[in-house]
Amino acid sequence: MGDTSAQAFLQHLRAIVGTDHVVTHEADMATYLADWRGRYNGRARAVVLPLDTAQVAAVVRLCAGAGVPIVPQGGRTGLVMGSVPDTSGEAIVLSLRRLNRIRTLDPANRTMTVDAGCILADIQAAAERAGMLFPLSLAAEGSCTIGGNLSTNAGGTAVLRYGNTRALCLGLEVVTAQGDIWDGLRALRKDNTGYALRELFIGAEGTLGVITAAVLTLYPAPRGMLTALVALDSPRRVLELLNLLQARCGAALTGFELMSAVCLDLVASEFPALPQPFAERHPQYALVELSSNESEPHAQALLESGIGAALEHGVARDAVVATSSQQALGLWRLREHIPLAQAAAGKNIKHDISLPISTIPDFIAHTDAALERAFPGCVLVTFGHLGDGNLHYNVAPPAGVAHAAFLLHQDAVNRIVHDAVVAFAGSISAEHGIGAMKRAELARTKSPVELDMMRAIKAALDPLGIMNPGKIL
Incomplete structure (x- = not known):
């Protein structure tokens, strides 16, 4: 031009x-x-x-x-x-930051229609004012937008109970790559009238069109919420705790986060003002959240029963149950400050992966050992949403090795981790998407048939190739 x-x-x-x-x-x-x-x-x-x-x-x-x-x-x-x-x-x-209107809120239908540029925290607040809950929750909720959440099919801390962003969306408004407006803002839970076009744009990272608005699903606000931090010996014990709590608590179990000792050591080092719930260091921790639509005593009874059984049967070492909303916030801050502590400590090689939940202990043991053989002394910072199989499996340099020098090994580290993910029937991206960063790894780990189908969809909907070029494919 x-x-x-x-x-x-x-x-x-x-x-x-x-x-x-x-x-x-x-x-x-x-x-x-x-x-x-x-x-x-x-x-x-x-x-x-x-x-x-x-x-x-x-x-x-x-x-x-x-x-x-x-x-x-x-x-x-x-x-x-x-x-x-x-x-x-x-x-x-x-x-899309100026597209920030909440268009309608329908409590009887439990839906809200919003512009794509609405900040996630503002959507949560609007639902709360109506006595409802929009359950998508993640660390960036004060600045991320719902359009971005939909475009990456964001996960967060409540996927165990409510599902990813895809599960929270009933309809979309999209501007196509030709500049046409598709009005798919249907607040319907059943609509069996042809191809599920909505599904194409959610998770497509803006490569097929521009999401401009969405119909979101709301839930009744819980009447009681409780948070606990549980200390355990190993990822296998954490998995046992998850199974025990799911059996006893059912859908009331809304959050279940895995954090290794290395994670909380980092947080304690970089943010010493945050509370340290245990006097003794433990190998693994699980952050547990229960919510009840019945009452807080009901949630408390479920949680105490589950954790009591875990302690009695030797699944858990120790536990701290928050007795106030402030204490609960303090426990969640430990989890939310892990990425901040990593950033403060220096750059590391990050992986946002998902695995069948039952395989996670074996994956961690296998991949930790493989990385230790290749990069002796490397530090594994492992945390994530164990309840839905999503791990943030991050690799920091050994002591004495400069972060910049270690980052030169990123391709080799990625290959070890992603080869293990494929071997354990997992995915190289759980909730962050592919973008430009993981494009080569997607091509390496996806089957040719799957990649061909994706390219065919891209060519059909964006024949000029102008929508977010260089991302995903």
């Missing part, structure tokens, strides 16, 4: 969304072009901030006509470089 046509293109963008909402100065664009983890900076023609779905559609039509790539962007909290452009400077960044 020549200088004259480039300027004309920018003028057309300004005519659609307003001059103030087309950002072209490098300093002003910098935030939109940086990867959340601080490892990558892209370039763009402009950052465009539309106000509504009609403006999004007009921008996409303009880009389709000019052959300009589009990188949709929400809260920019992703960890796989899925919402930042490449370094060519050819694409625009389409930020």
